Amino acid sequence: MSTLFSDTHDDNGACKNYLGKKIAQFGDFKFAYMILNKKNPMETLINTNYPSQWVDIYKERNYQCLDPVVFSALQRVSPFPWDESTPISSRQKTAEIFSHAKNYNITTGYTFVLHDHSHNLAMLSLTLNGSKSIDIEGQIHPNKACLQMLLANVHESITTRLRETARNNRYNPNAEKDPLSARENEVLYWASMGKTYQEIAIILGVKIRTVKFHIGNIVKKMGVTNAKHAIRLGAEWQLVKPIAR
Known part of the structure; x- marks a missing residue:
């Protein structure tokens, strides 16, 4: 913070x-x-x-x-x-x-x-x-x-x-800190694109349980109850950033 x-x-x-x-x-x-x-x-x-x-x-x-x-x-x-x-x-x-x-x-x-x-x-x-x-x-x-x-x-x-x-304190107050980590943003981005957990795991080269772990962190950070709500809230707050290809 x-x-x-x-x-x-x-x-x-x-x-x-x-x-x-x-x-x-x-x-x-x-x-x-x-x-x-x-x-x-x-x-x-x-x-x-x-x-x-x-x-x-x-x-x-x-x-x-x-x-x-x-x-x-x-x-x-x-x-x-x-x-x-x-x-x-x-x-x-x-x-x-x-x-x-x-x-x-x-x-x-x-x-x-x-x-x-x-x-x-x-x-x-x-x-x-x-x-x-x-x-x-x-x-x-x-x-x-x-x-x-x-x-x-x-x-x-x-x-x-x-x-x-x-x-x-030699701190830059204008530096922006993303609410989600780079990996969490990737997971939320692909989920918002309609990808399943299995498809996201393949795209990112990780295990399905790793995708679920990141989804759990995202849900906790946003104070919501499930991934669907996190996706909708991320879109409303413009928290989901496009993935560079």
């Missing part, structure tokens, strides 16, 4: 406190600030006052790759409301995500969006604290401009600070 997306306790704590104070001026909200690498969705930074149990589940299962709110944000530049009926192109696990989220009163919210020059998606999502039934969109509407600027200012501040840390 790159330095930009590594967990830095001091920076995350300061950002969380700052966001908490600023957002409290507009209402009683829970919030989640997320940075997601659009070229490698497995790389994310999440700063939130959501319940820690939900955050652990979200990270462990790579829900950012399946979250309908994230998919909606990728296609927008303007803020938008969402709930458990928000559509998604990959429908697997959608119900599961909101099923878990319901346990923490996270079913309705409003998200602000920012796409930066480093191919990152930044999101600031707000949900109501507790089980209040007020109209979240109506409460946020008068403050939309202020909250959008808050996202822009926080994102610029934290990414600038993290890049400075990266430079001090």
Whole structure:
């Protein structure tokens, strides 16, 4: 994981406190600030006052790759409301995500969006604290401009600070790291071309169990349940790279 997306306790704590104070001026909200690498969705930074149990589940299962709110944000530049009926192109696990989220009163919210020059998606999502039934969109509407600027200012501040840390460590923050290894990409590529495990083994000159091993790693990295879903998700996220011939 790159330095930009590594967990830095001091920076995350300061950002969380700052966001908490600023957002409290507009209402009683829970919030989640997320940075997601659009070229490698497995790389994310999440700063939130959501319940820690939900955050652990979200990270462990790579829900950012399946979250309908994230998919909606990728296609927008303007803020938008969402709930458990928000559509998604990959429908697997959608119900599961909101099923878990319901346990923490996270079913309705409003998200602000920012796409930066480093191919990152930044999101600031707000949900109501507790089980209040007020109209979240109506409460946020008068403050939309202020909250959008808050996202822009926080994102610029934290990414600038993290890049400075990266430079001090003589690390190139612009270097892209592929989410899949070269061999995993080959396996996923040929699988996406409709090849069977046996055919992939012949093409790559390996045993079938080796192909299955790589498929297992791909499924685990993507946080999905099977190879078919990994192929579809790889295509949606443009993770599968053509094989040079």
